[in-house]
Amino acid sequence: MPRAGRPASPLITRRAAADAALSLIDSGGLDGLSLQAVARVLGVSAPSLYHHFRDKEELLTQVARCFLEEIGHQQERWSDDWETRTIELSLATRRVALRHPNAAPLALRFFPRKLMLPAYERSLVDCPYPPQFHAVILEAVEKFTYGSALFAAAAEAHHTPAMPPVDEAHFPYLASAIAAAPASDEDLHVEALRALLDGFRVRYGPRQR
Known part of the structure; x- marks a missing residue:
């Protein structure tokens, strides 16, 4: 039985504080985030958070x-x-970045690579290419995914289009490319990733006889 005067469970957990911080970042951006603001959301005093975060x-x-x-x-x-799983994970990353556009830069600034090690390992267990190419494949897929996701998130955070209006008279080739591009930005992301995956197949797959 818990002691009188103490809650049965902690008022603050690291996860609850992080969720509160993410909500504040979503609504007000990174600049407005402070431990004091997080404490107010949680209904605790700011010094209490220092028991959980330096x-x-x-x-x-x-x-x-x-x-x-x-x-x-x-x-x-x-x-x-x-x-297919590589595409699914890449799309999931993009969708989460667009759901939290103000927080998306944190994925690079505070990238917890140690947390990613199990995901890297799982992605290589059934990778269809020889092991000497795995590091290159990881590098290419990860950098494409996060680069694309963060560019999209930045546009969303600043309420600007991913591509500004293009004057066909001055940029005819670019205007033509945009007009012929996939219907949505997500479709464009998938098609670009498929092109990258096709490149792996050509460069690292079995030679055509």
Whole structure:
């Protein structure tokens, strides 16, 4: 039985504080975030948070961790096919970044690479290419995914289009490319990733006889 005068469970957990911080970032951006603001949301005193986080930087690291965990929870089941699963994970990353555009830069600034090690390992278990190419494949897919997702999130955060209006008279080739592009930005993301995956197949797959 808990002692009189003490709550049965802690009023603050690292996860609850990170969730509160993420909500504040979503609504007001990174500049307005403070431990005091998080404490107000949780209904506790600011000094209480220092029992869980040394400073704001450590809190933001936990927010980045929550961001990445949200990506992993986008689907109950991921495809058994390596290429399809790679596309699913890339799309999940983009969708989470667009859901939290103000917080998306934290995924790079406080990237918890140690947290990603199991995901890297799983992605290589059934990778269809020889091991000497795995590091290159990880590098290419990860950098494409986060680069694309963060560019999209930045546009969303600043309420600007991913591509500004293009004057056909001055930029005829670019205007033509945009007109012929996939219908949505998400479709464009998938098609670009498919082109990258096709490149792996050509460069690293079995030689055509």
